Amino acid sequence: MTLILDTLRRPELELLASIEGFSLDSIAGAELPDFLGGWEILVVTDHRTLRIWSDVEEHDFEGFKEQYSRLFVAQSDEGLEEATQKGNRYYFHSGERIDRIDLIRDTVRAEVMGFPTWEYVSDVAIVFSLSGGSLAIRREHMNLEVISASFSDTARTAEIPSPTSYFTDTIDTQHSFERLAIPIATLLRAAD
Amino acid sequence: MGSGYGGGYAPGRSSTRGLKENHDQAARLFGTSRHGWLGQPGRQAHVQVIRTANPEQTANAAFNLLSQGGQIMWRDSGRVKLALFAPETSGEDMSAVTYRQISRMGDPAVDIKITGPDGFSYKIHFERER
Numbered sequence: 302m303t304l305i306l307d308t309l310r311r312p313e314l315e316l317l318a319s320i321e322g323f324s325l326d327s328i329a330g331a332e333l334p335d336f337l338g339g340w341e342i343l344v345v346t347d348h349r350t351l352r353i354w355s356d357v358e359e360h361d362f363e364g365f366k367e368q369y370s371r372l373f374v375a376q377s378d379e380g381l382e383e384a385t386q387k388g389n390r391y392y393f394h395s396g397e398r399i400d401r402i403d404l405i406r407d408t409v410r411a412e413v414m415g416f417p418t419w420e421y422v423s424d425v426a427i428v429f430s431l432s433g434g435s436l437a438i439r440r441e442h443m444n445l446e447v448i449s450a451s452f453s454d455t456a457r458t459a460e461i462p463s464p465t466s467y468f469t470d471t472i473d474t475q476h477s478f479e480r481l482a483i484p485i486a487t488l489l490r491a492a493d
Numbered sequence: 494m495g496s497g498y499g500g501g502y503a504p505g506r507s508s509t510r511g512l513k514e515n516h517d518q519a520a521r522l523f524g525t526s527r528h529g530w531l532g533q534p535g536r537q538a539h540v541q542v543i544r545t546a547n548p549e550q551t552a553n554a555a556f557n558l559l560s561q562g563g564q565i566m567w568r569d570s571g572r573v574k575l576a577l578f579a580p581e582t583s584g585e586d587m588s589a590v591t592y593r594q595i596s597r598m599g600d601p602a603v604d605i606k607i608t609g610p611d612g613f614s615y616k617i618h619f620e621r622e623r
Contacts, residue, residue, distance in 0.1 A: 334564045336579040338587045365537060441586045442614070445604055447575070449587060465586065465606055465614045467539040 303362045305369075307423040308406065311492055313374040316351055317402050317427065318485050323348035325399055325431060327392045328450050329384035337391065338449040342438055343381055344429070345390075346399065350378035353427065353438050355446040362419045363411070367467065370446045372424050372438075393452045397431040401484060404428075405439070405461050408479045409468055418474075426461045428482070440464045458482040509588040509608055511562040512578045516607065519558050531555070531605075532617050541617045548619035549594065552601035555617070556592035559605065563590065581609055588612075 309317075326345040333339050341354035352375050357368040384390045405426035411418050426439035434454040441447045443466035453460075459482070468476045516531070523531045523543055532541035545551040560576030567574045572595070578588040586608045593602045600621070606614040 332564070332566045334577065334579070336577075336587060338577050338589075339564075339566060340568070340575060367537075442589070442606055444616075445589060445591055445606065447577070447587065447589050447591075447606075451584075462586065465608075467537075467614070467616070469538040471538065 302417050303419040305360055305362050305419065305421045305423075307358065307369060307371045307421070309372060309374060309404065309424050311489070314485055314489055314492070316374050316376055318489055320344070320346045320348050320351065321399055321402055321485070323399055325397055325429065325436065326395055327390050328436070329381055329390035331380040331383040331387065331389060333384060333389045333391075335391075336449075337451065338441070338447065340446045340448060341380075342448060342450050343378065343384065344436075344438070345378070345381065349376055350381060351375070352377040352379070353448070355440055355448045357444070357446050360421075362421065363468075368444055369421070369423070370440055370442060370444060372427065372440060372448070374427075394431050394434050394436065397433045399429050400432060401430040401486075402427060403430070403458050403482045403484050404488065405458060406481045406483055407463065408481075409443075409466070410477045410479070411468075411474055412477075413474050425464050428456075428458050428461065430456050437461055442466065443468070507562050507564060508579045509581045509585075509612075512559065512576075512588045512590065512605075512607055515559045515561050516605065519555060522558070523555065528613060528615075530613070530615050530617075535616075535618060539615050541615055542620055543617055544620050544622045546622050548600050548621050552592060552594075552603055552617075552619040555603050555619075556590060559590045559603070585609065 323346045329343045344351045355370045407425045409421045429436040438450045443464045532543040535542045563576035565576045574592040576590045589606045591604045601619045603617045
């Protein structure tokens with residue numbers, strides 16, 4: 302069986318872990334509209350600014366070449382000044398402490414003619430649990446580089462919608478889906 | 494990630510409803526087949542094909558029509574473009590159109606995602622006529 306692992310790498314997990322315990326200032330993006338969607342979002346904290354973005358990579362595990370989006374994390378405040386000038390900086394839940402960060406990791410499995418054939422594992426959302434709510438940054442499509450941010454007054458790893466995808470059941474191929482919410486700290490410990 | 498970013502906002506329709514209207518207009522221009530999708534069925538269930546003398550020009554024209562009223566962004570010197578449309582209701586996904594100058598097949602491609610109860614998501618490959 303083919304396994305495709307499109308998950309955040311350890312340096313990206315470490316960057317996320319580095320802002321746990323610090324305060325959220327804002328989220329921003331030079332082109333981030335008020336419905337908080339695009340292909341990159343800056344998370345500004347009182348420690349550092351992280352850039353979370355999505356891009357596509359090509360795979361052929363389905364029997365044909367297709368693009369699949371992936372989340373990336375880096376330390377960067379490029380575009381923050383422009384975002385601030387354009388009014389594309391949003392201060393919801395500003396000043397709240399980032400208590401914990403979870404990854405929402407989805408696994409899609411395919412059986413072809415009844416045989417397990419491939420398994421695609423990818424991170425679909427990053428959920429920041431805040432002292433007064435939560436911020437989720439998530440992929441809205443498995444195949445397109447579209448991400449969005451949303452705030453809630455409650456913690457809500459269980460409420461993150463599944464991304465749209467091009468996975469389609471056919472007469473000989475069936476897909477199944479599984480979801481895990483995993484604290485960043487747990488992932489880092491497991492990788493040690 | 495690319496050699497630059499940019500974007501713009503065309504005032505007016507910027508919600509999912511706007512993209513649906515754009516899709517209806519594009520349907521009159523490009524024709525439809527299964528599910529009311531633009532073009533003819535491709536090899537995969539999510540892929541449609543439009544054959545044309547100038548794939549890049551036609552793909553650009555399709556994106557320009559579909560993206561009207563959306564929040565438009567680009568990168569890689571315009572080789573990848575994205576138009577976003579605000580959700581109709583709170584908590585719903587955005588609707589989106591992307592343009593890719595070179596797709597996995599080597600031709601330009603446009604992806605469309607329209608959210609809501611009658612929503613759909615598919616890809617159009619623009620192939621050169623033979």
